[in-house]
Amino acid sequence: MLKVGFHRASFDRYTGFKSAPETEGALFYGEKPADPKLKETIEAQGEILTEIKPGASACDPGST
Amino acid sequence: MQQPLTDREIHLVREKIQGKYAQVAAAPAGCFRYPTGAEGLRLQQYPQEIIQGFPQTVMDSFCGVGNPFSLGPIYPGEAVLDIGCGAGVDSFVAARLVGPKGRVTGIDVTDEMLVKARANLALLGLANVSFQAGEAESLPFPDHEFDVVISNGVINLTLNKEKALGEAYRVLKPGGRLMIADMVLVQGLPPDRAGQIANWYQ
Numbered sequence: 001m002l003k004v005g006f007h008r009a010s011f012d013r014y015t016g017f018k019s020a021p022e023t024e025g026a027l028f029y030g031e032k033p034a035d036p037k038l039k040e041t042i043e044a045q046g047e048i049l050t051e052i053k054p055g056a057s058a059c060d061p062g063s064t
Numbered sequence: 065m066q067q068p069l070t071d072r073e074i075h076l077v078r079e080k081i082q083g084k085y086a087q088v089a090a091a092p093a094g095c096f097r098y099p100t101g102a103e104g105l106r107l108q109q110y111p112q113e114i115i116q117g118f119p120q121t122v123m124d125s126f127c128g129v130g131n132p133f134s135l136g137p138i139y140p141g142e143a144v145l146d147i148g149c150g151a152g153v154d155s156f157v158a159a160r161l162v163g164p165k166g167r168v169t170g171i172d173v174t175d176e177m178l179v180k181a182r183a184n185l186a187l188l189g190l191a192n193v194s195f196q197a198g199e200a201e202s203l204p205f206p207d208h209e210f211d212v213v214i215s216n217g218v219i220n221l222t223l224n225k226e227k228a229l230g231e232a233y234r235v236l237k238p239g240g241r242l243m244i245a246d247m248v249l250v251q252g253l254p255p256d257r258a259g260q261i262a263n264w265y266q
Contacts, residue, residue: 004230006242015108015130017098019247025098025129025217026248029136034239 006030074223081221082174089151089176092127100127105153109134114160118153122184125151128216130245133157139166142211145235146170147200147228148218152181152193158214159193169205171198200228208237215244 001009008031015025069077088095099107102123105115108131115123132154138144140163146155149170158168170193172178181195198204200215200222213232222228232242257263 001229001242003226004233006229006233012135014250015245017104017108017129017247019097019129022249022251022253023247024250025245027130027132027135028242028244028246030242032233032236032238032240032242 001028001030005032007033069223077223078173085150085174086176088127089125089174089180092125092151096127098129101125104128110157114157115153118156119184119187122151122153122156122187125180125184126153128154128245129247130216132214132216132243132245133161135243136241138162138212141165143209144168144212144214145203145205145210145232147203147213147215147232148172148221149181149195150174150177150216152184152195154214154216155181155193155195156184156188156190158212159190162192164192166192168193169210170195171200171203173197173199201231203231203235205235207234209235211237211240213240213242213244215246217245217247219244220247 008029010029012027012029015027017025084095092100098104102120104126105123108128110131111133127150138158138161140161142162143166144155144158144162146152146158146168149155149172152170155168155170159166162168170181172181172195175197178195178197185193185195196204200218201224213236215232219225219228229242236242252258253263
């Protein structure tokens with residue numbers, strides 16, 4: 001979400017609904033900046049976060 | 065490292081997903097491991113004051129994985145896009161929230177779901193909701209069109225999630241909100257299932 005420009009992007013919580021033992025529903029929130037000029041800063045932040053945290057991401061290809 | 069899907073695999077995944085959800089449109093009960101219908105709505109704490117007025121057949125068609133409305137308010141007069149609207153339950157909830165001066169647009173790739181959504185809409189008689197065919201990765205709307213984008217159990221089914229999220233961003237107005245529920249991996253798949261194409265649609 002950060003990579004495409006959302007800010008205040010957050011994982012809120014798991015929902016308790018599971019489609020498989022390895023999956024669970026999750027809630028995510030994000031906002032489009034009211035000022036479009038913020039998008040470049042947010043994209044840069046997203047790239048930094050991606051480098052720091054290369055772990056499993058939500059909804060990887062092949063996820064159920 | 066996950067190999068990119070071949071064109072043949074992409075076609076297969078799309079076909080299988082549409083086929084699965086065509087079956088869900090006809091009879092959602094028993095299609096998922098988690099509770100659906102009225103029980104699913106209750107467990108996800110959907111606003112009772114809104115859904116209690118829904119006909120049973122409308123509630124029966126709910127198969128979401130969470131409650132996007134729990135993430136924040138939706139205000140009267142707002143324009144809402146429901147990506148992967150299915151049989152329309154979330155669109156109908158949004159329609160009650162935005163009121164007669166607002167509007168809700170639901171899109172889905174499954175024709176059978178759109179038929180079900182329009183049938184449910186006829187039962188509810190809401191004038192501020194419309195449904196149309198559309199894909200998350202290529203939304204058929206101009207930039208800055210909506211105040212809120214919601215989605216429930218859909219982004220995990222898209223083949224290019226960054227593109228889908230980028231499209232949601234594009235169609236949101238500045239200051240707009242994205243509120244989504246989706247199915248995510250919380251641990252690795254066992255070796256005999258990891259990388260299997262069937263994971264997309266089972």
